[in-house]
Amino acid sequence: MGAFDPGLPWRRARSVALRPEPFGALVYHFGNRKLSFLKSKLLLSVVEALAAHPSATATLVACGVAEAQRPAYVKALADLARSQMIEPRKGAA
Amino acid sequence: MTAVLRPERPTGGRLVDQFEYGLDAPICLTWELTYACNLACVHCLSSSGRRDPRELSTAEAEAVIDELQRMQVFYVNVGGGEPTVRPDFWHLLDYAIGHDVGVKFSTNGIKLDKARAQQLARTDYVDVQISLDGATAEVNDAVRGTGSFATATRALENLAEAGMKDVKVSVVVTRENAGQLDDFTALTDRYGAQLRITRLRPSGRGADVWDRLHPTQAQQRELYRWLLANGDDVLTGDSFFHLSAFGEALPGLNLCGAGRVVCLIDPVGDVYACPFAIHESFLAGNVRDEGGFQRVWQTSDLFQELRSPQTGGACTKCAHFDACRGGCMAAKFFTGLPLDGPDPECVQGYGETALAARDREIVPPKSSIDHSHTGPVRGQPTLLGMPGVPPAKLCDESPLTGLDLR
Numbered sequence: 001m002g003a004f005d006p007g008l009p010w011r012r013a014r015s016v017a018l019r020p021e022p023f024g025a026l027v028y029h030f031g032n033r034k035l036s037f038l039k040s041k042l043l044l045s046v047v048e049a050l051a052a053h054p055s056a057t058a059t060l061v062a063c064g065v066a067e068a069q070r071p072a073y074v075k076a077l078a079d080l081a082r083s084q085m086i087e088p089r090k091g092a093a
Numbered sequence: 094m095t096a097v098l099r100p101e102r103p104t105g106g107r108l109v110d111q112f113e114y115g116l117d118a119p120i121c122l123t124w125e126l127t128y129a130c131n132l133a134c135v136h137c138l139s140s141s142g143r144r145d146p147r148e149l150s151t152a153e154a155e156a157v158i159d160e161l162q163r164m165q166v167f168y169v170n171v172g173g174g175e176p177t178v179r180p181d182f183w184h185l186l187d188y189a190i191g192h193d194v195g196v197k198f199s200t201n202g203i204k205l206d207k208a209r210a211q212q213l214a215r216t217d218y219v220d221v222q223i224s225l226d227g228a229t230a231e232v233n234d235a236v237r238g239t240g241s242f243a244t245a246t247r248a249l250e251n252l253a254e255a256g257m258k259d260v261k262v263s264v265v266v267t268r269e270n271a272g273q274l275d276d277f278t279a280l281t282d283r284y285g286a287q288l289r290i291t292r293l294r295p296s297g298r299g300a301d302v303w304d305r306l307h308p309t310q311a312q313q314r315e316l317y318r319w320l321l322a323n324g325d326d327v328l329t330g331d332s333f334f335h336l337s338a339f340g341e342a343l344p345g346l347n348l349c350g351a352g353r354v355v356c357l358i359d360p361v362g363d364v365y366a367c368p369f370a371i372h373e374s375f376l377a378g379n380v381r382d383e384g385g386f387q388r389v390w391q392t393s394d395l396f397q398e399l400r401s402p403q404t405g406g407a408c409t410k411c412a413h414f415d416a417c418r419g420g421c422m423a424a425k426f427f428t429g430l431p432l433d434g435p436d437p438e439c440v441q442g443y444g445e446t447a448l449a450a451r452d453r454e455i456v457p458p459k460s461s462i463d464h465s466h467t468g469p470v471r472g473q474p475t476l477l478g479m480p481g482v483p484p485a486k487l488c489d490e491s492p493l494t495g496l497d498l499r
Contacts, residue, residue: 017193019118019165022102023111026120028167030218033195035120035167037108 004078006056009089012047016085020044027085036085043076050086100401109346115353115400118164118390123368124358126154126182127174128464131203134226134237135476136265136306138369139359140297141174142466148360151181153381157358158185160386161194168195172368174360174464177204183212190218199224199263201241202248210251214258222261222289223248228276232269236306239472249284260286261328265293268305271312274319278327289328292335295427295437296369300459302476303428313440314339335420335436338413348418352377352399356390359462364389366399369423372460406433413441420444429457 012018019026024038027047038044046063053059056077057070065073080086102114129144130137149157161169169189176182177200189196197220205213205221213221223245227233230242252260262281264270270277274290281288295303308316317336320327324344331345346354351367352375358364362380365371377396378389390396403409408419420436428437429451435443 017165017167019167021116022114023105023108026116026165026167028165030167030193030195033168033218039108040105 004056004074004081006060006074006077008056009050009054010056010059010077010081010086011051011089013084013087018044018047027080029083029085032084034083034085036080036083038076043073046073046077047080047086051089100404109348110402112346112348112350112354113400113402115396118166118387119356120166120350120354121168121170122161122166122356122358123170123172124157125172125174125360125368126176126185127179127360129178130173130175130201131178131470132175132201132238132241133466133470133473134298135302135474136226136236136267136293136297136299137465138294138296138299139172139174139371140460140463140465142470143464144174145361145464149362149380151184153362154181154185155188157362157380157386158189158192158194160380161189162192164387164390166194168197170368171196171198173199175201175203183209186216186219190216195219197222197261200248201237202245205248205251207251207255210248210255210257213252214255220259220261221252221257222263223252223286224263224265225277225280226265226267227270228273228280232273234472234474235269235476236267236302236474238470238474241472246284249286253284253286260284261289262286263289263291266290266308266316267293268308268312271308271316274316274323278323287328288326289330291330291332292421292424294369294421294423295457296423297371297460297463298465300427300457307438310440310442310445313438317343317440335417335438336440338417338440340416342416347416349420349422351375351422352396356396358386364393366395367423369421370426371462372426372458374426374458375423403433406431407443408433408435411435411441411443427457427459429455 015029015031017028024040025044027036027038046059049059049063053062060070060073125139127144127148128141130141133142176198186196195218199222202223213219225233225245226236233242264277277288293299293307313336317339320333320343321341333343334347337343337347356364356366357368358380359371364377366375377393380386403419408414420439422432424437425432430437430447435447437444437448
């Protein structure tokens with residue numbers, strides 16, 4: 001997998017489950033059995049909303065992530081992409 | 094009514110600090126399916142042997158799995174006793190996997206013949222862990238029983254032959270096997286398996302042998318060095334976090350997860366704070382109670398109490414507190430040490446001091462829950478029995494030999 005491109009459409013990977021927690025969420029990949037954590041509730045909303053927006057960047061805007069915060073969120077999403085927790089979406093709207 | 098003031102969960106910050114305040118559901122939990130076991134290991138943390146007539150029925154076990162699925166507990170560590178001697182074990186395994194609850198089960202290998210090994214190799218989302226407490230039959234069988242090394246390695250052979258992936262060999266580190274870590278690596282490599290090592294706790298029958306079997310300070314230091322060098326390839330279940338006080342933190346969470354991120358469901362459905370704490374002091378409720386497991390996990394007084402950071406006690410003043418967080422609650426409890434003081438194996442030496450300073454009148458708490466075999470067991474471990482400790486001289490058969498009677 002290449003570098004994470006926030007300009008492309010993404011989605012939560014199909015074999016991944018999100019479990020909301022007071023601090024954010026648990027992320028579990030049923031395929032590779034990797035466990036990860038989302039450290040804020042806003043990041044959880046972003047990951048859940050990815051599939052509804054034409055790009056990761058558009059998702060950040062739609063979820064109200066402050067501009068100053070966006071680089072940190074892009075980095076978090078890149079980490080999730082690297083661990084296959086989110087995947088590129090084909091046939092975007 | 095008096096309001097109990099609990100510290101409030103901070104927003105953001107380190108995950109480990111968040112975990113101290115607990116989660117809505119455990120990250121994973123240990124579920125012991127039966128107290129029945131074909132072996133009689135001297136250090137069994139659940140004092141297993143005989144089945145308990147009150148053990149959960151198949152339907153009750155299925156209901157627990159349904160609940161775990163609803164709570165999104167993504168996997169359980171299944172153990173016992175020997176879980177595979179439950180006649181419905183294979184059914185429950187399939188049921189859990191079919192309900193998005195992955196299973197990692199620990200076994201001595203007794204039921205893992207070629208056919209079962211092939212069945213497991215075909216099953217997704219199951220992990221097998223074979224218990225072995227010596228890299229040689231001699232060391233292993235002294236604590237686990239004659240023939241248990243052969244049983245375990247035959248199971249490993251069957252699994253390897255069937256093409257089962259990611260099999261684990263699970264080792265409790267003792268004074269006897271601490272020098273065999275590289276041998277364990279070689280053994281697991283032979284079967285294409287992965288090594289998992291965990292800490293000996295003075296829990297269950299482990300309390301009876303802890304003094305004799307827990308690693309020495311020198312062995313702990315050696316183990317710490319070994320983990321730093323090999324830690325990435327070895328699983329530890331986060332069990333050696335007390336060693337982090339030697340300096341560099343070990344991989345993992347490095348915190349006591351009892352009642353916060355883990356817990357234990359025992360064969361009769363009792364929910365304890367952790368697998369090493371089968372004692373009424375750590376009993377939070379039962380899955381048969383109204384509201385089931387979820388209610389116990391989310392609202393029991395005990396778990397609420399455990400979900401706050403430790404703020405008092407001798408350890409919080411120690412420079413290494415952030416590294417080891419005071420160590421293992423169960424290890425302190427069953428050695429009669431205060432829960433807010435040092436771990437008995439504190440690597441800074443405070444544990445030994447605390448053990449020496451224990452009031453001689455105080456007997457360490459012992460669990461009343463004991464399912465040990467009452468009669469002789471085939472291949473019984475020799476560690477504590479006559480065969481393993483031959484008399485020093487032929488005439489030294491007197492029970493008083495060697496006793497200092499001054």
